[in-house]
Each structure stands twice: as structure tokens, then as C-alpha cells.
Amino acid sequence: MIVCDKKEGLFTLHTRNTTYQMKADSYRVLLHTYYGARIVGGDLSYLVRYTDRGFSPNPSEVGHNRDYSLDTLPQEYSTCGVGDFRIPSIDLELEDGSRIADLRYTGFEVKKGKYSLEGLPAFFGDEEQAETLVLFLEDTAAQVGVELYYGVFEQCDLITRAARITNRGGHPVRLRRATSLCLDFQRADLDLITFDGGHVIERCPTRTPLRQGVQSVGSVRGTSSHQHNPFVVLCDHDANEDYGLCYGAAMVYSGNFEAAVERSQFESSRLVMGINPYHFCWPLNPGESFTTPEAALVCSTCGLARMTHQFHRAIREHLIRDPYHGARRPVLINNWEATEFHFDADMLVSIAKEAASLGAELFVMDDGWFTNRDSDLSGLGDWVVDQNKLPGGLEALVPRINDLGLRFGMWIEPEMVSEDSQLYRDHPDWALRAPGRAQTRGRSQLVLDFSRKEVRDHIYQVLKEVLSSANVTYIKWDMNRSLSDVWSAGLPANRQGEVFHRYMLGVYELLERFRRDYPDLLIEGCSGGGGRFDTGMLYYTPQIWCSDNTDAIDRLRIQYGTSFCYPASTMGAHVSAVPNGQTGRCVSMETRGIVAMSGTFGYEMDLNETTPEEKEIIVRQIEKYKAYYDLIQRGDYYRLTDPFEDGPYTAWAHVSEDRREALVSLVTGTMHAAPPFRVLRIKGLDPSFCYRVNDGEEVYPGDVLMQAGYPLPMLKDDYQPFQLHLKAE
Numbered sequence: 001m002i003v004c005d006k007k008e009g010l011f012t013l014h015t016r017n018t019t020y021q022m023k024a025d026s027y028r029v030l031l032h033t034y035y036g037a038r039i040v041g042g043d044l045s046y047l048v049r050y051t052d053r054g055f056s057p058n059p060s061e062v063g064h065n066r067d068y069s070l071d072t073l074p075q076e077y078s079t080c081g082v083g084d085f086r087i088p089s090i091d092l093e094l095e096d097g098s099r100i101a102d103l104r105y106t107g108f109e110v111k112k113g114k115y116s117l118e119g120l121p122a123f124f125g126d127e128e129q130a131e132t133l134v135l136f137l138e139d140t141a142a143q144v145g146v147e148l149y150y151g152v153f154e155q156c157d158l159i160t161r162a163a164r165i166t167n168r169g170g171h172p173v174r175l176r177r178a179t180s181l182c183l184d185f186q187r188a189d190l191d192l193i194t195f196d197g198g199h200v201i202e203r204c205p206t207r208t209p210l211r212q213g214v215q216s217v218g219s220v221r222g223t224s225s226h227q228h229n230p231f232v233v234l235c236d237h238d239a240n241e242d243y244g245l246c247y248g249a250a251m252v253y254s255g256n257f258e259a260a261v262e263r264s265q266f267e268s269s270r271l272v273m274g275i276n277p278y279h280f281c282w283p284l285n286p287g288e289s290f291t292t293p294e295a296a297l298v299c300s301t302c303g304l305a306r307m308t309h310q311f312h313r314a315i316r317e318h319l320i321r322d323p324y325h326g327a328r329r330p331v332l333i334n335n336w337e338a339t340e341f342h343f344d345a346d347m348l349v350s351i352a353k354e355a356a357s358l359g360a361e362l363f364v365m366d367d368g369w370f371t372n373r374d375s376d377l378s379g380l381g382d383w384v385v386d387q388n389k390l391p392g393g394l395e396a397l398v399p400r401i402n403d404l405g406l407r408f409g410m411w412i413e414p415e416m417v418s419e420d421s422q423l424y425r426d427h428p429d430w431a432l433r434a435p436g437r438a439q440t441r442g443r444s445q446l447v448l449d450f451s452r453k454e455v456r457d458h459i460y461q462v463l464k465e466v467l468s469s470a471n472v473t474y475i476k477w478d479m480n481r482s483l484s485d486v487w488s489a490g491l492p493a494n495r496q497g498e499v500f501h502r503y504m505l506g507v508y509e510l511l512e513r514f515r516r517d518y519p520d521l522l523i524e525g526c527s528g529g530g531g532r533f534d535t536g537m538l539y540y541t542p543q544i545w546c547s548d549n550t551d552a553i554d555r556l557r558i559q560y561g562t563s564f565c566y567p568a569s570t571m572g573a574h575v576s577a578v579p580n581g582q583t584g585r586c587v588s589m590e591t592r593g594i595v596a597m598s599g600t601f602g603y604e605m606d607l608n609e610t611t612p613e614e615k616e617i618i619v620r621q622i623e624k625y626k627a628y629y630d631l632i633q634r635g636d637y638y639r640l641t642d643p644f645e646d647g648p649y650t651a652w653a654h655v656s657e658d659r660r661e662a663l664v665s666l667v668t669g670t671m672h673a674a675p676p677f678r679v680l681r682i683k684g685l686d687p688s689f690c691y692r693v694n695d696g697e698e699v700y701p702g703d704v705l706m707q708a709g710y711p712l713p714m715l716k717d718d719y720q721p722f723q724l725h726l727k728a729e
């Protein structure tokens with residue numbers, strides 16, 4: 001609910017459990033007055049304190065009132081060059097060379113339903129589900145207007161934000177920074193949690209108390225990156241899964257981002273999130289506007305689990321679009337780890353046949369299906385089926401797969417080109433590359449300049465021919481390197497600061513074109529696993545390959561970190577062969593199964609090479625996943641232990657929204673001799689229900705299972721799995 005008091009300049013956003021408030025003061029400076037537990041309302045600006053602070057300057061209109069300084073006030077969208085020395089939200093360069101943005105409130109607008117952002121991913125909600133507030137700010141000297149957008153999703157406790165900057169004057173200006181979100185707190189006793197790592201070790205949580213100065217994570221790789229996820233949490237020092245105030249913030253963007261928190265000299269703190277200012281410069285001619293990507297906020301007053309549940313709900317209900325919003329995802333078999341580039345049609349069909357007999361639903365042909373692609377040195381860009389590997393093309397292969405009762409899907413990497421390709425020979429200038437410089441290779445490939453429409457049009461046409469040649473129902477959209485040599489032949493020298501963002505807009509535009517022309521196509525995002533795992537991609541690709549690391553034990557950590565923001569229905573997770581390709585570790589088929597089952601489930605191995613006993617296990621796993629699909633993909637996810645702590649096991653649970661059903665999973669760590677008997681305390685159950693365990697004789701009240709716990713059997717082996725299904729009577 002949005003409550004506006006025009007006379008007082010007071011704007012209050014209420015969600016089910018939270019309240020967010022801003023106030024335009026008598027100088028029309030927009031102050032941030034409150035974000036936290038839901039309160040009745042009233043004017044919270046009494047919390048804003050004024051005092052003379054040395055070296056904190058005062059705007060001219062306050063005269064000699066030294067108590068009033070932008071340097072000390074909590075601001076809604078921080079200014080630049082006028083006395084607030086903390087992180088700015090905007091950096092404007094005017095024609096005269098000045099770098100000042102002094103924003104004052106001028107008005108507001110409220111609309112039913114959620115705003116959308118042209119060309120950009122964004123949460124959506126109809127008139128029943130969401131409301132929009134727009135606040136208008138202006139720098140009168142620069143004649144630049146800023147519209148601050150707020151989307152309020154009451155049920156999910158979600159508040160989205162974006163900003164639109166317009167040059168209303170007669171001279172060009174240059175935008176060097178424009179954040180999506182600025183959030184000021186009049187306290188600094190907070191912890192920052194970021195989700196960090198690298199290729200094959202993505203999204204490991206790092207938690208540190210705020211220290212004076214700026215702490216930041218971000219990416220300048222052209223993708224959101226494996227190194228830092230565009231999702232951060234600020235929380236009470238003592239916040240845990242079940243207790244404490246937590247603020248989660250996610251960028252709905254897949255390119256360069258920055259999330260920076262500053263703890264000031266006065267023990268206040270500020271979070272800003274937006275496009276990374278690195279190599280960003282956007283000229284605005286008179287009348288032109290720039291719209292930032294969206295950022296999404298969830299505040300939980302009772303710990304990290306609630307924050308997670310609200311993000312999961314918001315992503316499932318208001319970000320993943322039809323037809324995959326709510327739809328079941330197929331159990332897939334992917335041939336990559338089984339064959340890499342070396343396969344032919346018969347090999348693929350034999351893998352598919354075995355998978356179909358065990359219960360899989362979709363066969364995915366990975367990299368290596370197109371001409372001149374026997375290694376990663378060549379072929380990208382020439383999207384023509386290799387007739388040597390697949391005689392008769394997809395027209396011949398796909399019916400063979402469909403006849404087995406499987407749907408067919410395939411891998412593509414549209415943004416890339418190999419130097420050894422016809423496309424590159426014909427259009428060397430279509431790759432990002434600075435004039436007069438040798439190119440930097442990544443996985444021996446170059447990046448196509450997706451900021452250029454003609455490049456995207458060409459790729460779309462060639463891929464369209466392939467997709468239209470057969471019954472293709474799924475694509476895995478891969479992206480296997482970071483952007484370097486970022487220079488576009490399509491833009492003049494003074495507009496090269498647009499290329500990183502225009503590249504991302506180009507990727508979104510092409511994804512949207514596929515969605516429009518192939519509305520039933522399921523697109524799985526991928527960037528060497530989880531290098532572009534963000535809410536921006538999820539708007540187009542309802543699931544994303546979580547990591548190239550398929551080792552079940554490493555996956556416990558990767559999926560744990562990922563779960564803080566992203567629901568199971570978005571996390572591609574497959575059972576692969578042992579010894580594992582990344583770690584050399586051998587764990588049982590059961591263990592690999594229960595870990596992969598907590599995502600969008602599949603197999604990535606040659607199932608012909610499994611033993612009859614393993615095949616039986618696989619049949620049961622797939623049956624179980626199908627039976628518990630709704631519970632896993634739509635239930636509330638509870639992290640019961642932290643796999644980064646050296647505990648005896650990692651445990652998690654999926655609990656249905658009505659709390660009548662739960663699937664509890666556990667994998668032991670490294671065990672030692674003479675282990676004690678252990679008890680697992682479960683979360684999320686209804687204390688007043690009685691739950692039957694695994695359809696057997698055991699029945700326990702919910703409060704007993706949550707407070708006293710479930711007595712685990714003696715688990716002696718390393719990496720041993722254990723699962724409990726609870727059903728309310």
C-alpha cells in the first residue's frame with residue numbers, strides 16, 4: 001500500500017510485514033526516514049537529527065544554519081558535488097565541465113500495477129498485485145530531471161526501484177554514474193553478506209561487519225560474474241536464519257554492477273547498487289533519457305530465512321514469465337560431461353534411449369553439434385549442423401529422440417565467435433576489439449559486438465533456421481568468457497562509454513525476440529555454469545545452470561549460497577559421473593541424486609555406463625523428484641545447517657506453503673570413528689500438526705520435530721545421504 005501525504009511531502013510504502021518511508025523536507029531535499037518492520041505510519045522524520053558537524057558544508061538557502069548539511073542527512077537518492085561526500089547516486093557532467101547534481105523534489109504520481117522498464121528485465125505485477133510510486137526530482141541549474149520508481153509488492157515484502165534521468169535543458173550532459181538504488185541507514189552496526197567465489201566455486205557467502213569507509217563488490221567483466229553475485233545482504237550483527245533484521249538487495253541486471261556500502265564518520269551507512277561506473281559514460285542530448293536497471297529489496301524482521309522465502313516467492317511469481325512461471329520443468333539428460341565434443345547421432349540416441357527408459361523427459365545436445373567444432377578452438381558463429389556428426393541434420397536426429405518419448409533441446413552460445421569461423425572471416429569488425437590492438441582471447445574465442453543490431457539480426461536469422469528445422473523445445477544459452485577489448489565499431493569515439501551497457505541491452509533484446517517468436521521454448525541460462533546467475537537473466541531464462549562444478553559435495557556449498565536469493569526452480573543441478581571431473585571425488589548415486597534434486601533436476605553422464613543397481617536408484621530418484629516436484633520447486637526452502645562450517649552434516653528442507661508436507665535432506669561431511677547419536681531439528685513445520693514420517697509408523701508433532709528434533713539413524717560414512725518425507729495427518 002502506498003500512502004502519500006502531498007502537503008507534508010511524506011511517502012510511506014507498506015508491505016505485509018515492512019514499511020518504507022521518505023519525506024521531502026522544507027528545502028525539498030528527499031530524505032529517507034525509515035525502512036523496517038511494518039508500523040502504523042506517521043511521520044518518521046523526527047528520527048532525522050540536525051547538528052553542526054565540522055567540515056560538513058551547508059546549502060546556500062539555509063544561510064548560516066550550520067546544523068543542516070547534506071553530508072549528515074539520510075538521503076533517498078544521494079547527490080553529487082553539493083556537500084554530501086558519501087557515495088553519490090548520480091554523477092552528471094555538464095557541458096561547462098562541472099560535475100554537480102543537486103536534486104530537489106518536485107512532485108509525485110501513484111499508479112496501480114507495477115511499472116515496466118523498456119528493454120530491461122523487471123519484476124511484474126498487475127493492478128491486484130502491485131502499485132507504483134514515481135517521485136520527481138530536479139536539478140534546476142542543470143535542467144536535469146530524475147524520476148525515482150518504486151514498485152510495491154505487498155504480499156512478497158518486495159520493493160523494487162529504478163531511476164530515469166532526463167535532460168530537459170538545451171545542452172548535452174554526460175551521465176557518469178546512475179545507481180538503481182540508494183538506501184541510507186541512520187546506523188552502521190550492520191553486517192554485510194556478499195556471495196563471492198570464482199568459476200566452479202560460485203556464490204560462497206562472506207560476512208563482515210561494516211567498517212568505516214567503503215566496502216564494495218561488483219563486476220567489470222561485462223557479465224554479473226562468477227566472482228561476485230549482484231545480490232547482497234545487510235543485517236544485524238546477531239541476525240541468523242531465524243532472528244534479526246535483514247535487508248536483501250538484488251540487481252535485476254546481468255552486466256557490470258557495483259554494490260557498495262559506506263559506513264560514515266557519523267555512524268550512518270549507505271548502500272548503493274547499480275551499473276558499475278567503470279567505463280560507463282552515457283551522453284544525454286536535450287530531451288533524451290536514460291533508465292537504470294531495476295534493483296529489488298526485501299526486508300525481513302525475523303532473519304535470513306524469511307528474506308529468502310520472500311525473494312523466492314517474488315522471483316517465482318513476479319519475475320519468471322509465462323509459460324514457465326509455475327510450470328513444471330522437465331527432468332533432463334545432457335550429453336556434455338559424457339562426450340564433450342566427440343559424438344555422433346547414434347551415440348546421442350543411445351544416451352537418450354537409456355535416459356528415456358529410466359524416466360528422463362528432455363534430451364539436451366550440448367556443444368559440438370555445428371560445423372568445425374571438434375574442440376573449443378573453432379566454429380562459434382557458424383550455426384550450421386555438422387552433417388558428419390549428425391547426417392540429415394536435426395530433421396533426422398530430433399524425430400529419433402522424440403520417438404523415445406523425450407523432448408529435444410540444444411546448446412547455443414550466440415554471443416561468441418571463433419577466429420576460425422566463416423562469420424569472423426566475413427565480419428572481423430563484428431567482434432569487440434579496439435582499433436590497432438591485437439585481440440585478447442578467452443577460451444580461445446572472441447565476443448560479438450551485441451551492441452550492434454546488424455550483428456544480433458544475423459545471429460538471430462541463422463539460429464532461427466536451426467531452431468525452425470526441427471521440434472526444439474529447449475535451448476541452453478551459454479556464454480563462456482568475460483568481455484575485454486570493449487570497443488564498438490558501431491559507435492563514435494565519444495560514445496564508447498555506452499558499449500558495456502548496450503551490449504547487455506542487446507543480449508536482452510535478442511532473448512526477448514526468441515521468447516516472442518518461440519513462446520514455448522524453455523531457455524536455460526548458462527555462463528560457464530554460474531557466471532551470469534542473476535535476477536536479470538531469470539526474466540528471460542527461467543532456469544540457469546548453477547555451476548560447471550557438478551561434484552555433489554561442492555554443490556552443497558554452491559547451492560547453499562545460491563539459495564539465499566534464488567529459488568530451487570531456477571537452479572540447474574545435475575547428477576554426473578564419478579570420479580567427478582572437477583574434484584576427482586566419488587560419492588554414491590544416492591548422494592548425487594538428493595543434492596541435484598534440490599534444483600531443476602537432470603543427469604549429465606552416459607547412463608549406459610551405469611550398473612543395473614545404479615539404474616534402479618536412478619529410476620527411483622526420478623520418480624521421487626516427480627512426486628515431490630511441487631514441494632521442491634514451490635515450497636519454502638530452509639537452510640538447516642551451514643556447509644561452510646565443519647559440521648557433521650549439511651541439511652536443508654523444502655516445506656509446502658500450507659506446512660502440511662516437508663522433504664528434509666541431509667548429506668554427512670567427513671565422519672570420524674565412534675560418532676555420537678545426533679538429532680536434527682527441523683524448521684518451518686506447523687507446531688500443531690502431527691507428521692507421519694516416510695509413510696511409515698513414526699508420527700511426531702510439529703513442535704516436537706522443531707524443538708526436540710528427529711533422531712537420526714547412525715550415519716557413519718563420509719558423504720552419506722539421508723532423506724525424510726513428512727506428511728501432516
Ligand code: DGJ
Pocket residue numbers: 336366367411478480526527528529545547548
Ligand atoms: C560451459 C557450460 O557451463 C558447460 O555445461 C558446457 O555447456 C560447455 N560450456 C560447452 O562448451
